[in-house]
Amino acid sequence: MKNLLLLEDLPEIRAWLKSLVLQVFPDARISESARVHDALELVSAVKFDLALIDLGLPDGSGVDVVSALRETQPEAQSVVVTIHDDDEHLFPALQAGAFGYLLKEQARELLTEQLQRISQGEPPLSPSIARRVISYFAAQAKPQASMMPAVQLTERESEVLLRVAKGFTLPEIGVQLNLSRHTIADYVKQIYRKLNVSSRAEAALEAQRLGLFRR
Amino acid sequence: MALLAVLFWISPAAWALALRFDSALVVESPAPRFPAQLTSRLVSLPDDWAASRPGRGGPVWYRVVFDAPGVHDRGELQALLIERACSSYEVYLNGQLVQRDGPMDETVTRNCQRPHLVTLPAALMQDSRNTLDLRVVGQPLERVASHLRAARLSALEIGPQATLAARHADLMTWRLTLPEVVSATLLLLGGFMFAMGWRHRRDSYLAYFGALSFGWAIITARLWWEDLPLPPAWAELVLCSLMPFIVMCAVQFLMRYAGRRHRGLTIALWLQCALVPASVLLIGERHIFWAASAWYALLSAETLAAVVVYLRLVHREQPGEFGPMAVLLGAMVLLVGIEMVGQQRETAGMIGDLSHLAIPVVFVVIGLRLVQHFARALQSAEEGRQSLEARIREATAEIERNFAQLAELRVEQVTERERKRIAADLHDDLGAKLLTIVHTSESERISTLAREALEEMRLSVRGLTGKPVRLIDALGDWRAEVVSRLAQAGVEADWNAPTDDVPHTLSARAYVQTTRILREAVSNIIKHSSASHCQITCTLGEEDFQFVVQDNGKGIPLELDGRLDRGHGMSSMKQRAKQLQGQCLVESGPGYGTVIRLTLPL
Numbered sequence: 001m002k003n004l005l006l007l008e009d010l011p012e013i014r015a016w017l018k019s020l021v022l023q024v025f026p027d028a029r030i031s032e033s034a035r036v037h038d039a040l041e042l043v044s045a046v047k048f049d050l051a052l053i054d055l056g057l058p059d060g061s062g063v064d065v066v067s068a069l070r071e072t073q074p075e076a077q078s079v080v081v082t083i084h085d086d087d088e089h090l091f092p093a094l095q096a097g098a099f100g101y102l103l104k105e106q107a108r109e110l111l112t113e114q115l116q117r118i119s120q121g122e123p124p125l126s127p128s129i130a131r132r133v134i135s136y137f138a139a140q141a142k143p144q145a146s147m148m149p150a151v152q153l154t155e156r157e158s159e160v161l162l163r164v165a166k167g168f169t170l171p172e173i174g175v176q177l178n179l180s181r182h183t184i185a186d187y188v189k190q191i192y193r194k195l196n197v198s199s200r201a202e203a204a205l206e207a208q209r210l211g212l213f214r215r
Numbered sequence: 216m217a218l219l220a221v222l223f224w225i226s227p228a229a230w231a232l233a234l235r236f237d238s239a240l241v242v243e244s245p246a247p248r249f250p251a252q253l254t255s256r257l258v259s260l261p262d263d264w265a266a267s268r269p270g271r272g273g274p275v276w277y278r279v280v281f282d283a284p285g286v287h288d289r290g291e292l293q294a295l296l297i298e299r300a301c302s303s304y305e306v307y308l309n310g311q312l313v314q315r316d317g318p319m320d321e322t323v324t325r326n327c328q329r330p331h332l333v334t335l336p337a338a339l340m341q342d343s344r345n346t347l348d349l350r351v352v353g354q355p356l357e358r359v360a361s362h363l364r365a366a367r368l369s370a371l372e373i374g375p376q377a378t379l380a381a382r383h384a385d386l387m388t389w390r391l392t393l394p395e396v397v398s399a400t401l402l403l404l405g406g407f408m409f410a411m412g413w414r415h416r417r418d419s420y421l422a423y424f425g426a427l428s429f430g431w432a433i434i435t436a437r438l439w440w441e442d443l444p445l446p447p448a449w450a451e452l453v454l455c456s457l458m459p460f461i462v463m464c465a466v467q468f469l470m471r472y473a474g475r476r477h478r479g480l481t482i483a484l485w486l487q488c489a490l491v492p493a494s495v496l497l498i499g500e501r502h503i504f505w506a507a508s509a510w511y512a513l514l515s516a517e518t519l520a521a522v523v524v525y526l527r528l529v530h531r532e533q534p535g536e537f538g539p540m541a542v543l544l545g546a547m548v549l550l551v552g553i554e555m556v557g558q559q560r561e562t563a564g565m566i567g568d569l570s571h572l573a574i575p576v577v578f579v580v581i582g583l584r585l586v587q588h589f590a591r592a593l594q595s596a597e598e599g600r601q602s603l604e605a606r607i608r609e610a611t612a613e614i615e616r617n618f619a620q621l622a623e624l625r626v627e628q629v630t631e632r633e634r635k636r637i638a639a640d641l642h643d644d645l646g647a648k649l650l651t652i653v654h655t656s657e658s659e660r661i662s663t664l665a666r667e668a669l670e671e672m673r674l675s676v677r678g679l680t681g682k683p684v685r686l687i688d689a690l691g692d693w694r695a696e697v698v699s700r701l702a703q704a705g706v707e708a709d710w711n712a713p714t715d716d717v718p719h720t721l722s723a724r725a726y727v728q729t730t731r732i733l734r735e736a737v738s739n740i741i742k743h744s745s746a747s748h749c750q751i752t753c754t755l756g757e758e759d760f761q762f763v764v765q766d767n768g769k770g771i772p773l774e775l776d777g778r779l780d781r782g783h784g785m786s787s788m789k790q791r792a793k794q795l796q797g798q799c800l801v802e803s804g805p806g807y808g809t810v811i812r813l814t815l816p817l
Contacts, residue, residue, distance in 0.1 A: 010651060013647075056639075084642060085673060127694075128692060131691075166687075171702075
């Protein structure tokens with residue numbers, strides 16, 4: 001039994017996504033929404049297990065919904081469903097706590113497979129996102145950021161990220177590091193989590209800094 | 216009389232040399248010949264009338280008697296040298312007029328500096344008892360401003376013409392030629408400095424010094440200008456009036472050179488310039504000397520005071536300047552003192568002549584010093600101006616550069632914003648519609664086409680907005696896509712490419728086009744080749760990089776050869792490679808797989 005939020009403004013695509021979700025989770029209860037405003041209301045009222053969130057919406061960005069979910073329902077899994085495949089759009093969503101992303105135009109079979117993997121804790125990670133994550137944590141490790149709560153990647157996590165950045169697939173990395181596919185997936189999950197935690201700490205610190213300035 | 220004549224009888228032994236007469240018989244008489252019948256006195260030479268006959272202007276007769284034994288035998292020309300005869304004279308030898316110099320009445324002012332050489336005709340000479348008479352007229356001291364122009368007669372010398380001519384030439388040089396040269400120099404210097412001071416009004420001391428030099432040059436002209444074309448009284452007035460002007464210039468020069476300006480002082484000095492001639496006129500020509508002397512004393516005191524004030528100021532404000540200026544001005548004061556004494560009474564000949572010459576020399580030295588200072592100041596001003604100009608030029612260039620950068624930045628920002636807007640629009644509108652087609656079309660073909668169109672659009676947008684991509688990152692992206700797509704299609708992929716030490720970058724456009732070409736190649740393999748294995752090798756050259764994509768599929772059927780394009784996108788791959796100045800070669804044999812060689816410049 002799954003409680004599922006579906007945020008998508010195009011009716012056809014929403015319908016299509018709904019059929020896709022029902023194919024993967026036949027007994028899911030789906031709350032649909034076309035606007036950020038409505039979605040935020042739903043988030044404050046209903047407890048969700050999984051949320052499929054579009055980014056570009058008429059009244060704002062789906063990133064806000066990802067953040068709200070992360071704040072109020074940490075155990076809910078946010079998955080970004082978008083037409084944008086570039087890290088410029090995806091990275092903020094991932095920082096906000098999204099746990100992977102799906103590209104809308106992909107074939108149904110591919111999407112169902114990916115959705116299944118995500119729900120099993122195996123989120124996708126492209127080389128460009130991996131590079132972005134690496135440079136993000138490298139910047140965090142710099143001395144001037146020492147006031148930040150120290151969220152750092154382990155050596156293994158860094159190793160996985162580096163290999164992803166070089167274009168190796170997760171199964172390939174598993175073979176290279178002599179690790180199981182699940183272990184590799186755990187690393188990826190852990191990377192996403194740390195990215196979110198560190199980003200939130202950074203945001204809090206930034207808010208505090210602004211507050212100090214205002215005083 | 217005979218006894219007196221004996222006194223002047225010169226022994227024959229001394230005759231080879233010039234004879235010097237330090238005394239003469241004198242008769243004051245307007246007679247046309249030496250009045251032998253009148254009682255004559257013996258006076259010593261030089262005879263200064265101011266002392267011997269105050270207030271008198273002549274004419275006065277002088278007589279000397281001399282022997283010239285064997286003068287006809289030797290055939291040597293004899294001459295008389297008169298160092299000074301003020302102002303006009305006549306010479307009679309044995310009663311015959313042999314020389315007349317200057318008007319015997321008072322129509323012009325003659326200078327008394329000129330030495331005179333009178334050749335004595337041998338025909339008129341006797342072996343013994345020659346009488347030489349001189350008739351002299353001049354100005355009494357009271358009627359001249361300076362002792363220099365008061366009536367007198369110097370000692371006389373008679374001897375061989377050659378000997379005396381040399382002495383005469385020496386005297387001419389010292390008394391006339393050198394002052395003439397000095398006058399010209401001062402005139403030039405004064406003119407130059409005045410012009411300089413006039414052009415640079417802030418350095419007015421230069422103009423005053425120029426005027427001072429100029430004035431002194433005119434004063435010096437009194438030494439060599441034989442006949443001033445003015446009646447004596449007027450000439451004296453003019454010379455007198457020049458003095459306050461010169462003093463004014465001197466005082467003003469000193470004050471301004473020390474950086475002081477006094478309006479009251481300027482007015483007073485100008486007033487003095489008018490007062491001097493007025494007072495001289497008022498007192499009358501009979502007492503010019505005393506009026507002039509009083510004024511000269513006052514003017515000297517003023518000048519001395521100005522020198523003292525100047526030196527004190529300089530000592531306090533520019534200690535470096537004090538030493539040299541003190542020496543120069545000290546010398547000047549000393550020389551002017553000597554000159555002043557010369558105005559009053561007869562000075563020993565050489566000292567007076569030297570002071571006439573030395574004053575202008577000091578002027579010239581001071582002038583050169585000023586010019587040097589001025590040139591240095593001018594040079595530093597010029598340097599300052601040049602450095603200022605250079606700084607302005609630099610600043611202008613900097614501003615222009617900044618402006619250009621700003622404009623460029625602005626263009627970049629606007630372009631970037633516009634790109635983003637277009638990209639967003641494409642995604643939101645076109646993207647959404649294509650997406651709808653992808654997921655709602657009944658036809659698999661239309662759905663595929665729409666998906667491909669969406670991918671194309673996305674790549675186009677990336678090319679539109681993109682920054683240069685590091686080749687190492689691009690290789691990562693390409694590997695991830697190619698390997699995972701082939702793996703999903705069940706084709707075993709073998710990717711060989713450098714993973715480290717790739718410093719190159721690709722333009723966004725090259726990145727996008729290469730992505731498309733590789734994507735097309737992989738699509739072909741998946742769709743058409745039925746291959747089970749695919750090897751992708753990337754090698755980096757000096758100026759290009761190469762991809763070789765080789766599959767073990769069934770190759771391209773013969774009937775398609777030559778028209779490889781249909782459904783295979785071969786022509787678009789080649790077209791894209793060409794656009795990037797690269798090339799894409801396809802080799803295929805039925806049953807032997809296909810090899811695509813893609814070479815692109817870096």
